[in-house]
Amino acid sequence: MNAMTQTEITRPQTILTDEITSGADYEIVRKVIETISETYQDQPSLETLAADVGMEPTALQKLFTRWAGLSPKGFLQAVTLDHARRLLASDLPLLDTAYELGLSGPGRLHDLFVTHEAMSPGEYKAKGLGLTMRYGFHVCPFGLALVMTTDRGLAGLAFCDPGGEAAALADMQGRWPNADYSEDLTATAPYAARIFNPANWRSDQPLKVVLIGTDFQVSVWNALLQIPMGKALAYSDIATKIGRPDAPRAVGAAVGANPVSFVVPCHRAVGKSGALTGYHWGLTRKKAILGWEAGQLCAE
DNA sequence: ATGACATTCTTGT
DNA sequence: ACAAGAATGTCAT
Numbered sequence: 001m002n003a004m005t006q007t008e009i010t011r012p013q014t015i016l017t018d019e020i021t022s023g024a025d026y027e028i029v030r031k032v033i034e035t036i037s038e039t040y041q042d043q044p045s046l047e048t049l050a051a052d053v054g055m056e057p058t059a060l061q062k063l064f065t066r067w068a069g070l071s072p073k074g075f076l077q078a079v080t081l082d083h084a085r086r087l088l089a090s091d092l093p094l095l096d097t098a099y100e101l102g103l104s105g106p107g108r109l110h111d112l113f114v115t116h117e118a119m120s121p122g123e124y125k126a127k128g129l130g131l132t133m134r135y136g137f138h139v140c141p142f143g144l145a146l147v148m149t150t151d152r153g154l155a156g157l158a159f160c161d162p163g164g165e166a167a168a169l170a171d172m173q174g175r176w177p178n179a180d181y182s183e184d185l186t187a188t189a190p191y192a193a194r195i196f197n198p199a200n201w202r203s204d205q206p207l208k209v210v211l212i213g214t215d216f217q218v219s220v221w222n223a224l225l226q227i228p229m230g231k232a233l234a235y236s237d238i239a240t241k242i243g244r245p246d247a248p249r250a251v252g253a254a255v256g257a258n259p260v261s262f263v264v265p266c267h268r269a270v271g272k273s274g275a276l277t278g279y280h281w282g283l284t285r286k287k288a289i290l291g292w293e294a295g296q297l298c299a300e
Numbered sequence: 301a302t303g304a305c306a307t308t309c310t311t312g313t
Numbered sequence: 314a315c316a317a318g319a320a321t322g323t324c325a326t
Contacts, residue, residue, distance in 0.1 A: 234322095270320095
């Protein structure tokens with residue numbers, strides 16, 4: 001069922017000619033999202049948006065809907081303050097039970113099933129010494145994804161746009177400067193295929209993730225993993241949840257330091273007002289991911 | 301709506 | 314040990 005993992009891929013560009021065009025689509029989609037979020041008060045028409053990216057209105061409509069499962073207008077609503085508030089307002093009854101679950105094996109922590117283990121403090125201090133990281137770039141609905149794995153599981157996931165590969169890789173390597181790195185698309189492709197295709201989100205084959213960070217960071221990331229798809233939590237809520245109600249700002253820093261973006265849903269942390277605040281890989285991408293998730297939910 | 305400041309943890313000297 | 318910074322929050326205009 002996974003023809004994709006068999007494909008020989010040495011350069012991201014070659015994929016663009018593949019039938020999987022979602023990576024190329026994102027270039028367009030990203031521009032449109034950018035325009036929408038900058039000018040949404042003016043209610044930009046589909047026609048205007050299409051003209052901006054040099055497309056026919058109907059073509060853009062089709063492309064955007066195929067990408068997000070949501071029309072541009074629907075998407076606009078999905079990333080509105082109102083909607084984010086609704087996500088926030090909704091319950092957070094997942095406080096204690098999910099935590100235990102997270103420590104003891106596979107659980108429905110994200111709609112993508114993951115098992116995760118934290119590295120010991122000693123391993124963290126070694127900054128990756130003795131670890132072999134295999135990495136590769138793969139097209140995904142949000143541009144290019146840099147996937148990094150160890151033999152213990154997925155350790156890193158970053159995003160970039162075409163041309164930004166080196167910067168993204170440097171960003172990740174800076175986190176574990178003592179690790180060995182080797183490009184190995186054969187190792188990373190299956191991860192990419194599983195992560196970005198909701199059809200492959202299965203409980204019988206959970207994704208293995210290793211969390212490499214300080215105790216504080218790991219506890220924050222654990223909290224993020226407990227936020228289900230289509231929900232969001234304020235930074236201050238997360239702070240409360242991990243027992244440090246006075247440290248929302250430190251939570252923000254820890255969320256931002258998350259090395260496994262998307263899988264650890266750092267995009268589901270929002271400001272207390274429901275406003276979408278920063279994102280390490282670009283605020284537009286955060287909006288794109290949230291809108292895309294909204295589309296996935298609609299599709300069910 | 302905007303801006304100053306309070307506050308906690310991480311990280312690099 | 315210390316100082317600076319961070320994807321915040323709150324309160325006063």
